[in-house]
Amino acid sequence: MSEKIYDHEKVVPDDAPALPLVMQAPRRGKPPEHWSDLDADGRRERIRAAGLPAFRASQLSRHWYERLDDDPSGWTDLPAAVRAAVADQFFPTLLTPVRTLGCDDGTTVKSLWRLHDGALVESVLMRYGAGRPGSRSTICISSQAGCGMACPFCATGQGGLQRNMSTAEIVEQVVAGARALARGEVTGGPGRINNVVFMGMGEPMANYRSVIAAIRTLVAPAPDGLGIGARGITLSTVGLVPRIQQLTEEGLPITLAVSLHAPDDELRDTLVPINTRHKVDEVVDAAWEYARVTKRRVSIEYALIKDINDQAWRADELARVLKRRGDWGWVHVNLIPLNPTPGSKWTASRPEDEREFVRRLEAHGVPVTVRDTRGREIDGACGQLAASEA
C-alpha cells in the first residue's frame, strides 16, 4: 500500500496535502491552537491564510466574545459551508466540564475542567447582590495546571506543577463564566463579569507571557475581546520580583496582589518557599514601585494561620515593613482566614487573635479587610477541588 497515514496528533508532515483552514497541529502536552490564543492581527492573518476575507475575523470575534454564542449554526452572517469548518479549526473544545458545584444559594459556582491532555483545573464564579441592581460578578481563574511554588498551606502547591496553561485555556475560563451569566444560568438572572482574579490554581507570574496575552483579550473592547475593565482584573503572585518589575512596565492598569503571609524572612522562607530567592523587603519594594508607577493600590494577601503567623507582634512588624516605603495609601492588607487543606496540621486563627491582628494594623493606619470565606463548602480554597478529584 502506498497510501500515507498522517498522524495529526503528532505533526503535519511537509508533504501532507494542503488542507483549507489548517491551524497549528496539536502537539502532545500542548493544547490545540484556539481563536483566544491570537490577538486581533493574528486572527486576521489566520483567516486570510485560510482563504477567507479578513473581515470574517471580526464577525467571528463578535459571536465569540460579544454574543458569547458557541453554537456555530447560529452564526448566520457566515456562509453555511464555512461555519462548521471554521468552528472545527479555530474553536476546538479546550475545557470540558468534569464537575460543577454550587453553594451560597447558587451564587457561588465552582467548575472543575479537564484540559485536552487530562490535566484538571478549576475556576470559581461568585455573584454579589444577585437579583439586585448593581449586582456584580467575580470569576477566580487558574493560570497553570498545578503549581511549582510549593507553599505548604495550599492544596495546589502539594501536587507540583503539571504545565502552564495556554493563553486560550486561561481566556476560555472567563468566556465560559460570561456565557453562563449571559444565559441566566447563574442564580440572580442574566449578568456579566465585572472582575477577574488570578487566584485559582498556579502562579500567574511563572506563566507570564500567556497570562499577559490573556489579560489583553479580557480587556480588549468588542469585538476583539470581553471588554472587562483592567481595574477589575487582579493578578495574585507569590512575589516573582523580576516579573513584578516587568508588569510595572506593561502599561496595563490591573491590580497587583502579593501573597506575603509573613513580614519576616525567617517565617516566609517556610510559608512561601520562593522567599529564599526573593526576600520580603525586595518583594515589598517591587510592589511599592508598581503602585508608584501605575497609581494602583497594591493588595497584600495574608492568610491567617493559627499560632503560625497571627501573633500581634507580627501585625506590628507587617505594618512597619509596609510603611517603610511611605504612608501614602499605596497598600491595602487583605487577611484571609486559612482554609485548612486535607491532612494539614494548620487551621484558621482564633477569632480573638484575628481581631487583635486587625486592630494592630488599623492602629498603625494600614488599611485592612478580612476576606469573606465564600465557597468553603465546595472546597473553595485554591486547588482543593482538583486535589479531591485526583
Ligand code: SAH
Ligand atoms: N500563586 C498565586 C495565586 C494563587 S493562590 C499566589 O500565591 O498569590 C491565591 C491566594 O490564595 C494566595 O494568596 C494564596 O496564598 C492563598 N491560599 C492558598 N491556599 C490557601 C488556603 N488553604 N487558605 C487560605 N488562602 C490560601
